[in-house]
Each structure stands twice: as structure tokens, then as C-alpha cells.
Amino acid sequence: MADAYAYYPGCSGLGTSREYEQSTRAICRALGIELRDIPDWSCCGSTPAHTVDHVFSAALSARNLALVEDLGLETVITPCPSCLTNLKVASHRMHDESFFNDVNALLDKPCGNSVAVKSVLQVLVEDLGPEAIRDKVSKPLAGLKVAPYYGCIMNRPPEIMRFDDPENPTAMDTILQALGAEVVPFPLKVECCGASYGVARKDIVMHLSGKLLDLAQDNGADAMVTACPLCQMNLDLRQGQINSALGRDFRMPVFYYTQLMGLALSIDADELGLNRLNVNPKRALHRAEQRLKERERQQAEKEAKRQARKSEREASAA
Amino acid sequence: MECLKLDKTYDAEFVNQVMAESQQDPAWCYQCGNCSAGCPYTFVYDLPVHQIMRLLQAGQKETILRSRSLWLCATCESCTTRCPNNIDVARIVDVLRHMARRHGYITEKDVKRFNDSFLESVKKHGRVFELGTLVKYVARSGKFWTDIELGPKVMAKGKMTPKPHDIQGKDEVAKIYNRFMGEEK
Numbered sequence: 448m449a450d451a452y453a454y455y456p457g458c459s460g461l462g463t464s465r466e467y468e469q470s471t472r473a474i475c476r477a478l479g480i481e482l483r484d485i486p487d488w489s490c491c492g493s494t495p496a497h498t499v500d501h502v503f504s505a506a507l508s509a510r511n512l513a514l515v516e517d518l519g520l521e522t523v524i525t526p527c528p529s530c531l532t533n534l535k536v537a538s539h540r541m542h543d544e545s546f547f548n549d550v551n552a553l554l555d556k557p558c559g560n561s562v563a564v565k566s567v568l569q570v571l572v573e574d575l576g577p578e579a580i581r582d583k584v585s586k587p588l589a590g591l592k593v594a595p596y597y598g599c600i601m602n603r604p605p606e607i608m609r610f611d612d613p614e615n616p617t618a619m620d621t622i623l624q625a626l627g628a629e630v631v632p633f634p635l636k637v638e639c640c641g642a643s644y645g646v647a648r649k650d651i652v653m654h655l656s657g658k659l660l661d662l663a664q665d666n667g668a669d670a671m672v673t674a675c676p677l678c679q680m681n682l683d684l685r686q687g688q689i690n691s692a693l694g695r696d697f698r699m700p701v702f703y704y705t706q707l708m709g710l711a712l713s714i715d716a717d718e719l720g721l722n723r724l725n726v727n728p729k730r731a732l733h734r735a736e737q738r739l740k741e742r743e744r745q746q747a748e749k750e751a752k753r754q755a756r757k758s759e760r761e762a763s764a765a
Numbered sequence: 766m767e768c769l770k771l772d773k774t775y776d777a778e779f780v781n782q783v784m785a786e787s788q789q790d791p792a793w794c795y796q797c798g799n800c801s802a803g804c805p806y807t808f809v810y811d812l813p814v815h816q817i818m819r820l821l822q823a824g825q826k827e828t829i830l831r832s833r834s835l836w837l838c839a840t841c842e843s844c845t846t847r848c849p850n851n852i853d854v855a856r857i858v859d860v861l862r863h864m865a866r867r868h869g870y871i872t873e874k875d876v877k878r879f880n881d882s883f884l885e886s887v888k889k890h891g892r893v894f895e896l897g898t899l900v901k902y903v904a905r906s907g908k909f910w911t912d913i914e915l916g917p918k919v920m921a922k923g924k925m926t927p928k929p930h931d932i933q934g935k936d937e938v939a940k941i942y943n944r945f946m947g948e949e950k
Contacts, residue, residue: 458893463924489938490887494840495880498862501786503945507887510937553944555937599841604853613846639805639841646902646911647875648809648837655805684915723922 448574449522453515453562454482455534457527457676458490463684464527464676466720470705471526471567473719477712478575478583485514485523491533494643501540506553508537513558522563524570526705528601528675532608534564539607566601568674568704569610572618577625585713587627590739591732593707594633594668595619596659596682598640598675613637619674619704626711631666635659640681653692656681660689660697669731670700672707679703683725700728775824783821787860793850794818800844800854810834814844814854821857835862836873878905888942891932896925 460468475482492507512534515523525531541547541560551557571580597616605613614637620630640659641652660682663671673679683701690697701724709719721728784790794815801813812820812832820829829835835858844854871877882901886894903911919925932938943949 458930459895461892461930462895462926463919465924487891487932487934489891489932489934490893492887493883493893495883496887497840497859498880499866499884500863500945501859503941506941506945507938510934510941553941555940599839599843603842603846604855605846637843639839639843642839642841643879644837644839644876646899647879647906648873651806651809651837654808684918687914723924725918725922 448480448570449520451481451483451520452565452570453485453518453520453523455485455488455491455511455515455523455525455530457525457530458493459527459676463680464703466723467526467676467679467703467705469718469720470703470709470714473714474705474708474712475567477709477714478571478580480570480575482524483518483520485511485518488514491530493529493533497533497536502546502549502553504533505537505540505546505550508533509541509550509558509560510554510556512538512560512562512564513554513556515562516559520562522565522570524565524567526567526674526676528566528598529677531564531566532600535607538562538564566610566674568601568618568622572611572621577621580622580708581625584626584711586711588623588707588711588735589627589629590737590742591628591707591735592631592667592669592738593623593628593702594631594663594666594671595623595636595704596633596640596663596671596673596678597636598673598678599637599642601674602637619672622704623672623707626707628707631663631668633663633666633668635662640678642677642681645681645685649688650692652681652685653689656685657689657693657695660686660699661695663699664697668699669734670702670728672702672704674704686726698726698730700724700726700731702728769823769825771823776826777824779826780821780824782864783857783860786863787853787857789853789857791818791821791852791857793852794822794848795850797849799847799849803843803847805841805843806834806837806839809837814838814858817858817861818852818854821861829861830865830868830870831872833872834858835865836871836876838862875902875906875908878902881905884942886929888939889935890929891935891938892930894926894929896927897929 492504496504602611602616603613611618641655644651706719798815801815807813812834838858840855879902882898886898
């Protein structure tokens with residue numbers, strides 16, 4: 448593992464995904480991953496920028512890559528898949544000389560394009576590893592059934608993202624299992640949630656995110672787990688709108704995977720921003736506890752019966 | 766079904782420009798339909814993505830650029846990931862959207878209003894100011910009820926800051942915009 452990683456939180460971390468930002472920092476601290484803040488970082492331009500022009504979009508990202516170069520660090524990591532995509536695509540396209548020159552012509556301070564870009568999730572899985580995470584778990588999430596939802600762009604296209612499987616990613620599954628949670632099958636792992644159309648074309652998000660909630664519920668999940676601020680907002684904050692639009696009654700909590708990691712590492716719930724989730728997760732966590740107790744009760748019953756049979760056999764033999 | 770007179774309507778300059786800007790060759794597309802099958806947005810598209818590819822092969826600039834589909838693509842990368850001929854379809858659609866914007870074909874006005882509000886916020890503050898972006902969008906679209914019911918929820922949870930986070934280097938960010946627009950060197 449590297450000594451320290453430059454850390455790019457992304458704009459939503461200051462607002463709508465504050466709990467992702469809080470919980471990411473909390474688990475990195477607990478796991479000994481040093482995050483170095485990038486002084487005066489700016490917005491990557493997100494989706495709106497790349498729909499206007501690719502050089503313009505890359506320049507907004509490259510300003511930040513240049514700041515990381517100033518820090519003298521080799522790798523920048525970000526929790527947000529939209530930031531990740533923009534930073535990675537910029538870096539990928541800047542390997543072309545004329546694109547590189549066009550981008551730098553828009554910048555005050557040139558970017559050498561020498562920095563590697565990864566997600567926080569990639570560092571957790573590849574640099575730290577699920578075993579090291581399992582070793583630190585003090586409150587296993589046993590009994591909790593979760594549907595891991597990755598969103599569309601964290602792994603795609605594979606030639607640029609170079610992490611995990613583009614159709615059936617398993618990085619979060621692996622971590623959630625290391626935490627003791629039960630991962631339910633979720634075939635729509637990389638299907639789009641409706642992205643940023645929540646404002647201008649709400650009907651799209653209602654339809655697409657509604658499908659995701661429906662599948663998670665059908666497959667018996669107590670909660671969904673995401674790694675993306677936009678997915679989380681569509682599924683959690685907009686769940687009431689989805690219920691009204693589709694005539695449903697979903698009450699599905701949607702965690703950031705970092706929040707569940709924090710719970711398993713015994714970090715305080717407030718420090719993980721659990722109180723900022725729109726759909727209260729208490730019911731789901733309680734259900735998981737009850738399920739675990741019921742399993743333990745059944746197990747004890749079985750054991751008692753086995754013991755009883757054993758004593759019976761011993762008595763009849765004597 | 767519509768018949769196209771390709772000898773009269775094929776726009777070679779348009780096709781060449783799309784190829785240059787996307788660095789992709791649409792001729793590789795053999796219309797298997799994988800892109801449209803996997804596209805989560807086909808249900809709201811006027812032209813499914815494989816038809817856009819076919820129309821591009823046929824050089825049909827006008828029909829493509831006025832398609833609402835260009836503005837509704839979320840760049841989810843399903844088409845690119847699943848194309849058996851390794852065409853970066855999402856990049857082509859993005860380039861077509863750039864051209865539609867430049868030529869004034871704005872067929873989903875609210876989508877453009879939202880994107881513009883977002884980018885203006887970044888230009889002004891260096892980082893996007895979420896509340897400011899929404900307020901600007903509402904003012905432009907006239908849709909004053911947009912997400913109004915979410916307001917109390919995000920405020921109570923401390924998830925929407927009432928003030929922007931201006932960075933020190935916001936002028937550097939604004940200069941990226943101005944240089945891109947040719948307004949500054």
C-alpha cells in the first residue's frame with residue numbers, strides 16, 4: 448500500500464453526499480489509509496462538461512491532476528464514480544499528444560499527466576484486501592441481507608476504468624462478505640439509475656430507479672448498498688417520489704458501502720452519517736438482528752436435540 | 766418505413782467530422798442491435814441508438830441532430846461496453862450532442878438548462894453549488910415546483926449548504942471556460 452493517497456472528495460461530498468464523505472474518511476482513518484487533501488481542488492465538470500466538449504471537460508479535471516502532481520503523490524483516489532470517470536477519461540485521452548496540448552492550452556498551470564487515478568473502493572480491495580478488512584471487523588453484519596448496486600460507470604468502459612468486471616463487478620460483494628453481511632443476487636448491478644435526469648426528466652429516474660428498488664425487494668434485501676452519490680440520491684432521497692409515481696410502498700434503506708464498513712468496524716453511527724439517510728435504516732438493521740437471533744435460537748435448539756439424542760444413546764448402551 | 770435518397774442527402778462532411786471528433790469509424794457497425802438492447806434509455810428515445818448509427822452511416826445530419834435521444838443519453842457506457850466491434854458508441858453520441866449544441870438543435874430544453882446551470886455554477890465558484898444550480902434551473906425552466914418537497918428533507922439532514930464553497934483559484938477555473946469559448950488567451 449502507498450504511504451499516502453491524494454484525496455479528491457468531489458463537490459457532492461460537501462452537500463448531498465456528506466455521509467459518504469464522512470464515512471469514507473472515518474473508515475480510511477480506522478484502516479490506516481492516509482488521505483492527503485488536494486489544496487484548492489475544483490469541480491471535475493461531471494456529466495454536464497463532457498456533454499459540451501471533451502477538451503473542455505478534460506481541462507476541468509486536469510487542473511486537479513496538476514495539483515496532485517504538486518503534492519508529489521503518485522495516486523489520487525476519489526469515492527465518487529462520476530469524478531472518477533472524468534479524471535480517468537481525461538488522463539486516458541491526454542496520452543494523445545494533440546489532445547494533451549489542447550487541454551494544456553486551456554490551463555494556467557500545465558498538467559504533466561503523470562498521476563494514477565483510482566476509486567477508494569479499488570484501493571480497499573486491491574491495495575488493502577478483503578482479508579485485512581475482515582481482520583479489523585469487530586461487529587460483524589451477520590444476518591443483514593444486502594443488494595450491492597454498483598451503478599453504470601465505475602467499471603465501464605473496461606479499457607479506461609481497468610477495475611473489476613464491467614458486467615458483474617464483485618468488489619463491493621467481497622467487502623460486504625468480509626463484513627459478515629449476506630449478499631443477495633442482484634442482476635442489475637450496473638444498470639443505470641437515471642443519473643442526473645432527476646431534475647429535468649424526473650419520469651426517467653422514477654422508471655429506472657424504481658426497477659432497481661423492485662428487484663432488491665424481490666430478492667429479499669433488507670437494504671441496498673451503493674458507491675455513487677447520484678445513485679444513492681436517486682434511490683434514497685427520491686424514494687418517496689418513486690413511490691408516488693409508481694404507486695408503490697418501498698421502504699428500502701440505501702447505504703453507502705463505507706457506512707456499513709464503519710458499522711462493522713464499530714465506528715459511531717453519527718460519525719458515519721447514518722442520521723443523514725432519508726429512508727431510516729433502523730428497521731432494516733433491527734430485522735437483521737432479529738434474523739440473527741432467530742438463527743442462533745434454531746442452532747441452539749438443534750444442538751440441544753443432538754445432545755439429548757446423544758445422552759439417550761449413551762444411556763441405552765449402558 | 767422511410768426511403769432515403771442517399772445520392773442527394775448523404776453529408777460526407779458531417780460524417781468526416783464525427784469520425785474526426787470521436788476517433789471512431791461508424792462503418793464498423795453491422796446493426797446487430799446490441800447497443801439498443803442494452804440501452805436503459807430506449808424507452809424514452811425517439812431514435813434507438815442502433816438507428817442513430819445507421820443514419821450516421823447514411824450521412825443523415827439533420828435527422829440525427831434533431832433527435833431527442835442525443836439529449837437523453839446518460840453516457841452509462843452500456844453500448845460501448847457491449848459493442849462486438851469495439852465501437853465507442855457513447856463517445857459518438859457525446860460528439861453528436863456537442864454538434865447538436867453548436868448547431869442549435871436543442872430538443873430537450875430542460876436537460877440543457879440543467880447542464881448550463883450546473884456549469885455556470887462551477888465557473889462562478891470553482892465548485893458546483895448545488896442549491897444555486899437548482900435555483901437557476903427553476904428560474905430558467907419556470908418549473909417552480911421542481912423537487913420542492915425534497916427541500917425540507919435535505920435541509921433537515923444538513924445535506925444542502927445554503928452558501929457556495931468558493932475556491933481561491935476560481936479565476937483559474939473561469940479562465941478554462943473563457944479560453945474554451947475563445948474569449949481569453
